[in-house]
């Protein structure tokens with residue numbers, strides 16, 4: 440099936456070679472702390488990724504929205520477009536090389552480059568014993584949660600580098616600090632992201648690219664439905680987090696206000712694992 444790309448800029452509609460390109464008056468160039476910047480957010484048709492995409496677009500960036508299914512991409516793009524925001528949408532299962540390549544092509548062809556990458560796509564196909572996890576489960580979790588952000592970045596860094604600056608935000612989990620026994624491989628994948636953040640911050644600093652990590656606690660999304668009840672007891676702030684609680688931090692980490700911050704893992708969890 441041919442991919443569909445929806446692009447919002449200056450009230451026009453284009454269609455070519457499998458791409459559906461829609462344009463409205465709120466294109467790049469709008470005001471905001473992230474104006475004239477381009478952001479890719481993976482796993483951004485729902486939950487935390489969607490809230491991040493919306494916030495970055497509200498703060499002025501042109502945002503590439505993506506996830507696994509065309510219908511979800513279309514729905515998310517339509518919702519953000521309805522708010523007058525600048526959005527490009529394309530299907531990207533982050534674990535598939537051909538999908539990552541298509542995302543890169545979208546960035547190059549329709550956005551002219553890239554400033555920010557936010558890796559929010561994540562999976563947890565297992566609730567059960569760590570040692571009982573099959574090789575297939577290990578492969579899927581590590582492929583989507585750990586390998587995919589690194590591989591995606593290796594393809595996108597050259598485009599950030601051309602601009603002489605950039606910011607990357609990986610999305611870990613508080614389960615990296617406070618492991619939950621029934622989520623073993625997931626905990627481990629999210630702990631690896633803390634290290635990936637620090638390692639890449641060293642590697643990419645000479646290119647002017649900062650790398651930080653959002654560490655969400657229990658945030659109200661489809662992903663966390665089963666966790667909400669039993670995590671409530673540890674929350675200092677007496678409420679479940681909302682996706683928007685994460686989005687503000689990501690916008691800050693992408694903004695010039697964070698230009699001297701890199702290699703940090705920052706929890707948005709309603710409590711601190713250090714207390």
Ligand SMILES: NC(=O)c1ccc[n+]([C@@H]2O[C@H](COP(=O)([O-])OP(=O)(O)OC[C@H]3O[C@@H](n4cnc5c(N)ncnc54)[C@H](O)[C@@H]3O)[C@@H](O)[C@H]2O)c1
Nearest residue numbers: 482484485486487506532533560561612657658660662663
């Ligand atoms: N919700 C929480 O309580 C919580 C806590 C800690 C960490 N996180 C992390 O936050 C991130 C987002 O979770 P959420 O709660 O918003 O989940 P969600 O289920 O609400 O949204 C996940 C999004 O990712 C997309 N997605 C899933 N697998 C994908 C893949 N292989 N390729 C591309 N897109 C994919 C989905 O289509 C969806 O758009 C995940 O990395 C998750 O591990 C969530």
